Amino acid sequence: MIVEIKDLVKYYGDFKALDHFNLEVKDGEILGLLGPNGSGKTTTINCLLALLTHEEGTIKIFGKDMTASSYDIKKDIGVVMQNVAVFEELTVFQNVDYFCGLYISDRKQCQQYVEEALTFVGLNDYKKKYPKELSGGLLRRLNIACGIAHKPKLIILDEPTVAVDPQSRNHILENIQELNKKGATIVYTTHYMEEVEQLCDRIIIMDSGKEIASGTKEVLKNSIQVKEKIKFEMDALEDDVLVYIKGHKDVNDASFKNQLLEIEVTKNNGLLLELLSYFKENKIDFNKVYSETPTLNDVFLEITGKELRD
Amino acid sequence: MFHIFKYRFICFIKDKTILFWSLLFPIGLATLFFFAFSNLGSESNLDVIKVAVVDNGNKDFNAVVEELSKEGDNQILDATYTSEKKAKKLVKDGEVEAALVSSDKPTVLYRNDTLETQILKEVVQSYLRINATVNTIANENPQKMNDMVITDLIENKVLVKDYGSNAGSSDPTMQYFYTIIAMTCMYGGFWGLKSISDTQANQSDRAIRLNIAPTHKMKLVFIDYLVTFTLMVVELAITFAYLILVLGVDFGSYFPQVIGVSLCGVLMSLGMGIMIGCISKLKENTNITIISMGSLFSCFLAGMMASNMPYILNQSVPFIKYINPATLITNSFNMLYYYEDISPVYINMAILVGMGIIALIISYNVLRRKAYASI
Numbered sequence: 001m002i003v004e005i006k007d008l009v010k011y012y013g014d015f016k017a018l019d020h021f022n023l024e025v026k027d028g029e030i031l032g033l034l035g036p037n038g039s040g041k042t043t044t045i046n047c048l049l050a051l052l053t054h055e056e057g058t059i060k061i062f063g064k065d066m067t068a069s070s071y072d073i074k075k076d077i078g079v080v081m082q083n084v085a086v087f088e089e090l091t092v093f094q095n096v097d098y099f100c101g102l103y104i105s106d107r108k109q110c111q112q113y114v115e116e117a118l119t120f121v122g123l124n125d126y127k128k129k130y131p132k133e134l135s136g137g138l139l140r141r142l143n144i145a146c147g148i149a150h151k152p153k154l155i156i157l158d159e160p161t162v163a164v165d166p167q168s169r170n171h172i173l174e175n176i177q178e179l180n181k182k183g184a185t186i187v188y189t190t191h192y193m194e195e196v197e198q199l200c201d202r203i204i205i206m207d208s209g210k211e212i213a214s215g216t217k218e219v220l221k222n223s224i225q226v227k228e229k230i231k232f233e234m235d236a237l238e239d240d241v242l243v244y245i246k247g248h249k250d251v252n253d254a255s256f257k258n259q260l261l262e263i264e265v266t267k268n269n270g271l272l273l274e275l276l277s278y279f280k281e282n283k284i285d286f287n288k289v290y291s292e293t294p295t296l297n298d299v300f301l302e303i304t305g306k307e308l309r310d
Numbered sequence: 311m312f313h314i315f316k317y318r319f320i321c322f323i324k325d326k327t328i329l330f331w332s333l334l335f336p337i338g339l340a341t342l343f344f345f346a347f348s349n350l351g352s353e354s355n356l357d358v359i360k361v362a363v364v365d366n367g368n369k370d371f372n373a374v375v376e377e378l379s380k381e382g383d384n385q386i387l388d389a390t391y392t393s394e395k396k397a398k399k400l401v402k403d404g405e406v407e408a409a410l411v412s413s414d415k416p417t418v419l420y421r422n423d424t425l426e427t428q429i430l431k432e433v434v435q436s437y438l439r440i441n442a443t444v445n446t447i448a449n450e451n452p453q454k455m456n457d458m459v460i461t462d463l464i465e466n467k468v469l470v471k472d473y474g475s476n477a478g479s480s481d482p483t484m485q486y487f488y489t490i491i492a493m494t495c496m497y498g499g500f501w502g503l504k505s506i507s508d509t510q511a512n513q514s515d516r517a518i519r520l521n522i523a524p525t526h527k528m529k530l531v532f533i534d535y536l537v538t539f540t541l542m543v544v545e546l547a548i549t550f551a552y553l554i555l556v557l558g559v560d561f562g563s564y565f566p567q568v569i570g571v572s573l574c575g576v577l578m579s580l581g582m583g584i585m586i587g588c589i590s591k592l593k594e595n596t597n598i599t600i601i602s603m604g605s606l607f608s609c610f611l612a613g614m615m616a617s618n619m620p621y622i623l624n625q626s627v628p629f630i631k632y633i634n635p636a637t638l639i640t641n642s643f644n645m646l647y648y649y650e651d652i653s654p655v656y657i658n659m660a661i662l663v664g665m666g667i668i669a670l671i672i673s674y675n676v677l678r679r680k681a682y683a684s685i
Contacts, residue, residue, distance in 0.1 A: 049522055051521060052682055052685065071525075075524040079522050086516070089324040090320060097313070097317075101313045101317075147519075
């Protein structure tokens with residue numbers, strides 16, 4: 001295990017931010033930490049990095065206890081924080097060089113790493129620019145470059161794509177996959193389920209400082225009752241038709257709102273074909289039909305009754 | 311280490327706000343002082359002032375009045391000796407500008423506050439200051455006293471003859487320029503505060519990144535200290551160069567010691583800025599206000615707004631001159647200007663450095679134990 005957190009408890013005053021939280025990260029995997037705002041993701045990361053004190057629990061990285069003065073552990077960790085943390089007074093190149101230099105003492109090696117990091121995030125054309133001259137997406141890339149230039153073994157990314165345009169977001173996600181292919185273990189926190197679905201080998205869903213579910217995305221999706229969602233766009237629907245659909249043995253729930261009939265299916269037994277036949281026989285018109293597999297938001301919703309995103 | 315030094319130097323030097331307050335503001339203020347006070351020593355435009363003098367037994371002050379009443383190019387007063395009752399009548403009738411009461415603590419009686427009465431008040435203040443200086447010299451260097459000391463002091467001769475050639479023009483406005491140097495030194499606290507905010511994880515995101523790095527926090531603080539000290543040395547060099555070469559301010563012949571005192575002041579203020587940043591739980595802007603107000607107050611006590619403030623404090627709370635940093639600096643400058651024996655200056659320098667060291671020790675202990683419950 002690269003990271004082991006056991007029974008972590010953290011209070012902010014009287015508020016319990018982490019409630020006996022456990023986390024294990026295997027070597028070489030991308031672990032996603034998914035949860036809504038205020039679930040404890042950033043607090044977990046800050047405790048993991050020994051930035052915050054905690055009341056109970058143990059934290060180990062690379063098999064050693066992690067403390068504020070664990071410099072031997074810190075040299076192999078790279079962090080990309082939620083907020084952009086660069087020096088406004090330094091250029092793009094200077095920022096990456098400065099932070100890389102805190103990890104790599106050999107100047108030649110450091111400069112080489114800096115060049116590679118800037119190429120990796122696509123900021124070669126912006127070396128001499130200052131942070132205030134960059135767009136939000138480019139700033140995020142700079143933030144990443146500063147965190148990974150020294151080629152760390154463990155990379156922690158705390159919501160790195162917040163307020164980023166789609167193109168830059170895709171670029172960032174591709175970068176992360178590439179870093180993992182090169183051997184880095186990654187802990188990725190976000191409240192965007194699409195990102196963890198795309199990136200992560202394993203996902204921990206947390207809420208109110210606790211783990212509420214964990215596993216691969218397939219395991220998580222299979223763990224809930226809903227297996228499929230069928231949606232019909234139609235102008236109108238009779239109440240008795242809705243009652244009929246709701247009463248079907250394979251239907252978990254059905255609703256008709258805003259000209260959309262949404263049916264949650266518990267078993268994939270060809271219900272769609274059955275419904276299409278039924279509508280044809282009863283001359284019930286519809287405009288469009290489509291089917292979706294459940295998302296992690298559905299997993300979260302079923303377990304907590306809340307949406308992942310507020 | 312050099313690469314950290316280099317980048318931190320770039321970061322600091324681009325902080326226009328602190329550069330303004332620690333460099334441009336003192337230079338601007340010095341320029342204002344220069345234009346405001348440049349004619350104070352000039353007597354060529356003054357008419358002789360008619361005064362009534364009431365002799366209440368202060369022979370020293372009487373001698374001053376006599377000297378200032380001597381006919382010639384340097385005559386300032388046209389004195390008429392009379393009783394207090396008659397003197398008040400003369401003032402009331404407008405026959406004299408004011409009345410000087412020559413008692414233990416001489417006073418000026420006047421009807422209207424004019425330029426002439428301002429001058430007379432300054433004469434009395436100067437006498438009181440010089441009297442205090444004489445008493446100090448009598449206590450500390452009695453062998454330098456002689457019978458002509460009062461007259462020669464007025465003519466500034468004894469300061470040149472008996473205290474060596476380190477004294478220049480002994481312009482009373484020098485105090486203002488000394489306090490400007492003191493203020494420049496004190497504003498090193500801004501640099502100290504800025505440096506520590508970049509290492510405190512609860513004060514900036516950049517500091518969080520630095521706290522995660524495998525570089526010892528003390529190493530970063532030490533490098534920042536070197537950077538800010540270098541910056542302050544450059545700022546002081548520019549300020550001194552401007553004062554001496556452009557404004558023609560004379561710091562006497564103990565100039566290396568003047569520089570030494572200034573550097574000790576810088577060491578103290580940098581340490582204080584770091585300490586405030588470490589200890590204070592207030593926001594950065596509030597800490598900046600604390601340093602700004604503290605520095606100005608310290609300079610006020612050293613005589614920046616009222617040149618006789620050090621004299622007043624020396625009479626009422628003499629220990630202030632040993633604990634107020636700006637007073638330590640300006641007093642040292644005064645001693646380097648007037649005294650031959652400058653050993654008290656080295657004591658002041660040691661006090662300044664001691665303050666800085668104590669501030670750094672406190673900062674080290676706070677930083678070492680610092681852990682954040684929230685950031």
